[in-house]
Amino acid sequence: MNAPPRLSRRRSVCPHDCPSTCSLEVEVLDAHTIGRVHGDPRQSYTAGVICAKVARYAERIHHPDRLTHPLIRTGAKGDGAFRRATWDEALELVAQRFLAAEAAHGPQTVWPYYYAGTMGLVMRDGIHRLRHAKRYSGMFSTFCTNMAWTGFIAGTGRLAGPDPREMAKADCVVIWGTNAVHTQVNVMTHAIRARKERGAKIVVVDVYDNATMKQADVKLLLRPGTDGALACAVMHVLFRDGLADWDYLRRYTDCPDDLAAHLETRGPAWGEAITGIPAAEIEAFARLVGETKRTYFRLGYGFTRQRNGAVNMHAASCIAAVTGAWQLEGGGAFHNNGAIYHWDKSLIEGHDLRDPSVRMLDQSQIGRVLTGDAQALRGGPPVTALFIQNSNPVSVAPEQTLVERGFAREDLFTVVHEQFLTETAAYADVVLPATMFLEHDDLYQGGGHQHIQLGPKIVEAPGECRSNHEVICALAERLGAAHRGFAMSPREIIDETLSSSGWGSLEALEEAAFRDVQPPFEAAHYLDGFAWPDGKFRFRPDWTRVPAPNAGAMGPWQLMPALPDHWAVTEEATEEYPFRLATSPARNFLNSTFTETPTSKAKEERPSVMIHPADAAAYGIAEGAWVALENARGRVLVVARLFEGVRRGVLIAEGIWPNAAHPDGRGINTLSGADQVAPYGGAAFHDIRVRIAPKVPKVSKEQV
Numbered sequence: 001m002n003a004p005p006r007l008s009r010r011r012s013v014c015p016h017d018c019p020s021t022c023s024l025e026v027e028v029l030d031a032h033t034i035g036r037v038h039g040d041p042r043q044s045y046t047a048g049v050i051c052a053k054v055a056r057y058a059e060r061i062h063h064p065d066r067l068t069h070p071l072i073r074t075g076a077k078g079d080g081a082f083r084r085a086t087w088d089e090a091l092e093l094v095a096q097r098f099l100a101a102e103a104a105h106g107p108q109t110v111w112p113y114y115y116a117g118t119m120g121l122v123m124r125d126g127i128h129r130l131r132h133a134k135r136y137s138g139m140f141s142t143f144c145t146n147m148a149w150t151g152f153i154a155g156t157g158r159l160a161g162p163d164p165r166e167m168a169k170a171d172c173v174v175i176w177g178t179n180a181v182h183t184q185v186n187v188m189t190h191a192i193r194a195r196k197e198r199g200a201k202i203v204v205v206d207v208y209d210n211a212t213m214k215q216a217d218v219k220l221l222l223r224p225g226t227d228g229a230l231a232c233a234v235m236h237v238l239f240r241d242g243l244a245d246w247d248y249l250r251r252y253t254d255c256p257d258d259l260a261a262h263l264e265t266r267g268p269a270w271g272e273a274i275t276g277i278p279a280a281e282i283e284a285f286a287r288l289v290g291e292t293k294r295t296y297f298r299l300g301y302g303f304t305r306q307r308n309g310a311v312n313m314h315a316a317s318c319i320a321a322v323t324g325a326w327q328l329e330g331g332g333a334f335h336n337n338g339a340i341y342h343w344d345k346s347l348i349e350g351h352d353l354r355d356p357s358v359r360m361l362d363q364s365q366i367g368r369v370l371t372g373d374a375q376a377l378r379g380g381p382p383v384t385a386l387f388i389q390n391s392n393p394v395s396v397a398p399e400q401t402l403v404e405r406g407f408a409r410e411d412l413f414t415v416v417h418e419q420f421l422t423e424t425a426a427y428a429d430v431v432l433p434a435t436m437f438l439e440h441d442d443l444y445q446g447g448g449h450q451h452i453q454l455g456p457k458i459v460e461a462p463g464e465c466r467s468n469h470e471v472i473c474a475l476a477e478r479l480g481a482a483h484r485g486f487a488m489s490p491r492e493i494i495d496e497t498l499s500s501s502g503w504g505s506l507e508a509l510e511e512a513a514f515r516d517v518q519p520p521f522e523a524a525h526y527l528d529g530f531a532w533p534d535g536k537f538r539f540r541p542d543w544t545r546v547p548a549p550n551a552g553a554m555g556p557w558q559l560m561p562a563l564p565d566h567w568a569v570t571e572e573a574t575e576e577y578p579f580r581l582a583t584s585p586a587r588n589f590l591n592s593t594f595t596e597t598p599t600s601k602a603k604e605e606r607p608s609v610m611i612h613p614a615d616a617a618a619y620g621i622a623e624g625a626w627v628a629l630e631n632a633r634g635r636v637l638v639v640a641r642l643f644e645g646v647r648r649g650v651l652i653a654e655g656i657w658p659n660a661a662h663p664d665g666r667g668i669n670t671l672s673g674a675d676q677v678a679p680y681g682g683a684a685f686h687d688i689r690v691r692i693a694p695k696v697p698k699v700s701k702e703q704v
């Protein structure tokens with residue numbers, strides 16, 4: 001009889017783009033193989049709990065389709081025909097083509113493109129060092145955080161808030177516009193602890209009765225893009241009924257009298273007309289948060305993916321200032337802890353080489369950039385060479401019709417460094433195989449908590465995979481880019497970055513695996529004042545001066561309301577396009593990641609759309625039928641799911657499926673727009689108007 005394999009458990013961090021950034025314990029079977037992945041109970045935010053898709057990570061890391069050696073295209077663009085190549089041949093070809101493109105059009109014709117496949121600071125952000133050294137085009141990141149961060153900072157002045165573990169000490173937890181059960185399961189751990197131990201109420205605000213709302217005591221189901229109206233109507237009631245904390249307002253906020261006066265005309269009936277939530281439910285919610293001072297507002301990203309998203313985030317964060325919830329343990333508003341880490345990224349990103357005159361191209365407008373839109377190109381040269389790490393734009397970027405047309409260009413040279421042959425990689429001229437997080441060393445911060453964590457290399461990568469850092473350094477050498485960071489190991493970079501940021505050494509972090517850097521209570525609750533020069537929370541933000549990660553106002557920012565309001569700039573339904581579509585996250589996928597793993601695919605079944613049964617009846621649509629959603633940007637086929645938990649006129653399509661999973665090859669982002677949301681850009685992925693095509697399309701078995 002064979003002895004069972006000896007298990008060792010190694011500590012790591014989940015690298016995925018998820019606010020939970022869980023501490024992990026990984027079962028290691030041998031130098032190449034892992035078993036189950038567990039949440040580390042020693043890290044108090046993870047508290048031993050992780051999502052199912054990462055618990056079964058063995059399916060992804062040991063997937064038979066992983067890329068294990070470089071590939072060079074032999075077929076037409078996008079058809080996925082490649083031959084095997086050596087690293088030397090592939091890197092030589094890339095360098096030669098990048099240098100030729102630069103000679104023909106100048107360095108800005110090369111566009112390094114990336115996002116958050118891994119959130120490790122070394123592997124994610126090292127690409128900046130290469131682009132600064134070469135003066136390649138920059139990228140203005142707009143997929144995810146712009147409206148949310150800008151809207152939150154508008155009030156507080158700082159991207160930070162009360163310790164997320166305090167959710168467990170709240171008497172009411174308001175989970176607003178985040179489907180935490182799908183997207184950041186640990187929020188539920190702490191919220192449910194508050195309910196169990198303190199009888200706390202859990203309120204969920206969303207546009208459908210999603211997995212999180214199913215666990216709520218109070219469900220607030222609103223129309224997409226109307227959260228500002230809900231927040232205003234709630235604050236109206238608080239002022240009207242004497243539930244506003246005037247001592248707090250006078251001491252800590254900029255213009256409470258103006259706000260109270262402004263809200264006089266924005267009561268529950270006004271709120272009902274805009275949000276669709278009955279006035280009595282708005283009143284009850286207002287009373288709950290007004291009488292429960294220890295209310296923790298956990299504000300998510302989802303409700304900000306609207307053209308008025310920044311205004312809505314700011315409005316929601318204002319409620320805690322009106323009730324004075326910020327003062328108490330378990331009270332206040334939290335979105336993300338980005339500001340507490342104060343990283344010195346100069347080594348990782350090569351800041352000493354930065355040239356501020358180099359153009360920044362909008363990540364979400366990649367379709368427009370690649371199809372030669374002069375405005376998107378900022379009047380500069382065409383992009384003729386792309387270098388992609390950590391992102392799958394042919395699936396995740398809006399305006400997919402343009403994106404694919406751009407990637408199909410014969411005069412575009414595309415390099416994709418990937419773990420799988422994604423739909424983006426299938427368009428590449430050169431594909432390079434990438435390591436996964438357990439196969440390289442990296443450093444992580446928690447967005448939804450307060451830990452710095454180390455993810456060391458614990459298994460060998462398959463085949464010839466190389467890490468992002470290795471590829472960046474190898475390219476730098478061939479492209480004549482010089483910086484001392486290109487000659488350092490990831491461990492050396494981690495050590496120096498930790499110490500220059502004031503967080504000790506690699507050795508110390510290695511021993512502990514993570515470090516809790518929660519700021520003191522007074523600072524986290526802004527008891528010493530908010531992070532503006534006068535220390536006051538801003539009800540009246542200066543939208544042009546909100547410190548945002550990227551400079552320069554965008555979108556129709558001049559039209560933004562001065563005080564919290566319903567700002568009617570969303571892609572409203574019309575007679576021609578009578579439905580509002582949100583493209584909410586699927587539980588078993590993470591953006592387009594995990595769409596390759598068998599269990600996730602099986603659990604999600606098919607690309608589908610949730611539709612209210614009365615709307616379905618009006619169109620003669622039966623459960624399980626294929627329907628075509630259309631707008632001015634294109635058309636997408638999905639399976640209808642009849643669902644009572646969505647308002648009439650609203651459609652929900654969960655998940656970013658591969659385009660090829662849709663019968664005619666058009667994915668959900670065919671329908672989303674890439675116009676820049678005010679005031680600092682961003683993509684409105686849940687703010688889409690569509691119609692249901694009158695003719696039900698015929699879908700043959702082979703197409704599915």
Ligand SMILES: Nc1nc2c(c(=O)[nH]1)N[C@H]1C(S)=C(S)[C@@H](COP(=O)(O)OP(=O)(O)OC[C@H]3O[C@@H](n4cnc5c(=O)[nH]c(N)nc54)[C@H](O)[C@@H]3O)O[C@H]1N2
Pocket residue numbers: 017018019144176177178179180182183184205206207208210222223224225226227300301302303304305306582584585586587588589590591686
């Ligand atoms: N399983 C899974 N986990 C994920 C991801 C995933 O795709 N799948 N994505 C990861 C990434 S990159 C991120 S940024 C985070 C994001 O995580 P979240 O903060 O949860 O944001 P979203 O996933 O965009 O959407 C959350 C919810 O917002 C709702 N919503 C849409 N429009 C509105 C609105 O106008 N008002 C309100 N109140 N709600 C609205 C959606 O229906 C959805 O239920 O999750 C991460 N985790």
Ligand SMILES: Nc1nc2c(c(=O)[nH]1)N[C@H]1C(S)=C(S)[C@@H](COP(=O)(O)OP(=O)(O)OC[C@H]3O[C@@H](n4cnc5c(=O)[nH]c(N)nc54)[C@H](O)[C@@H]3O)O[C@H]1N2
Pocket residue numbers: 017114115116117118123143144388389390391392393395396397417418419420422434435436437468583584585590591592593656668669672685
């Ligand atoms: N319709 C719709 N579209 C959306 C959204 C939505 O809610 N609805 N959400 C948007 C949001 S919030 C975001 S953040 C974006 C996400 O967009 P992306 O950042 O592009 O996210 P993923 O689709 O997860 O793709 C990440 C890719 O990186 C690869 N990868 C992972 N680790 C590494 C590594 O170490 N090295 C290299 N070279 N590659 C690696 C993975 O294999 C994967 O293919 O999508 C956006 N698109």
Ligand code: SF4
Pocket residue numbers: 014015016018019020021022050051052054055183184185186590
């Ligand atoms: S919940 Fe998020 S951070 Fe935690 S394991 Fe899952 S994907 Fe990773």
Ligand SMILES: [Mo]
Pocket residue numbers: 017143144145
């Ligand atoms: Mo995201």
